[in-house]
Amino acid sequence: MTQYTRRAATCLIGAAVATFTLMPTTASALDNASAKKLVDALVGEINRVIASGKSEQAMYSDFKRIFAKYGDTSYIAAYAMGNDGRRASNAQKKKFSAEFQTYISRKYGSRFREFIGGRLEVKSVRPVKSWFEVQTTAFLRGESPFTVTFLVSDRTGRDKFFNMFIEGINLLLTERTEIGAMIDKRGGSIDKMIADLRNAK
């Protein structure tokens, strides 16, 4: 199992490296192949960090870098803030976006530890409206395989993932619920929510 996983991780790293070397410098229109390529590269980097055996803190900063590189971070932050975003000042939005990236990397980074010894495989890609849905299967030790879906768009001019579903559970929706509840609990204060995001798990 360990050997197999290591081999798989090595393959994924190889694939990720190959993807970067071969990635065209000119921006290309998003299609099935490029959406799949993005998720392959993303999964490759995540697997590499998990396999690195680094300290948790080091892993979190790696995940933050990966999130910023592959994720449509401004869209994700705007969605998470929901309707409260309409009354937020630009300074609040900017600060929230930065804190939210750290929070997400820490929260999901610690979840990824449960993935140790597991792997994600890209299964299929399909166009949906103006974006692409990349379905992957997660194989975890002692678990039936389950579906993890990434949504990819070129809204920003570059291919980025803007949402993720784990067995149908919408990451964006879950975080919007969380941020909304945090704001409610703090008497509607966006500033207090942003300040407390630093310690939120």
Next chain:
Amino acid sequence: MGEVLKISPIRARRISFMALAPLCLILAGCATPDGARVSGDVFDPYEENNRQTHELNRALDKALVRPVGVGYTAIVPDDLEGSIGNFASNLGLPGTVVNNLLQGNVEGAFTNTMRFVFNTTLGFGGLFDVAGDFQIDEVKADFGQTLYVWGVPEGAYVELPVLGPSTERAMVGRAVDLFTNPLSYVLPSPDKYIGTAAGVASKVGDRGRYAETVDSVLYNSADSYSQARGIYLQNRRFELGDGDAAEEINPFDLNTEGF
């Protein structure tokens, strides 16, 4: 239920029919929201009661389920824990096959039957998931899902004591599933309780294995009730194939300026 073997099939049928009658009444009384539902939508008219049950469940988890789960995972070796889980899920398969058939899913019924045969024989009574090694994975089904296939609406969200998040439809399904597994009519009584015990053990073990993830929902989130409700409903609808959540967000509709 232990007496079922001793009574005649006709009486058994009458008993299960009698058990079903009140369920039909509950189903007919299933509350439904007005208008079409979008995935991610929540219909929760019993929220106040549900929140009380949620607090009860959290207290129960904190005092009993979590510590036992964490202890279980720490003490029981991983392989044994896996085998207990395999054993329990294998014993549940005949019930799954019944539901596959009730839903008209012959292929699913066949796959699950193959799984059951392989794992019961080559997998030493279901302790090893031999079928899984051959990619013969379980095609999940339960009576709540059967009701969905038959067109029964989801009903309101309900948080059940001990059992946790559910819907009115899923709750009725759970009750009926106490009777859908043919094994419970065939196995002598001590044996079938071993299966039940293994099922409980495997659930408790899951609580320990995924302690951090469950903790993050139950104890670290700003509103654990809403989170548990949202996560359950989305996951349940996904399993049922009810609605395509991924289609409902348009990334180009949102104003991201300033973020």
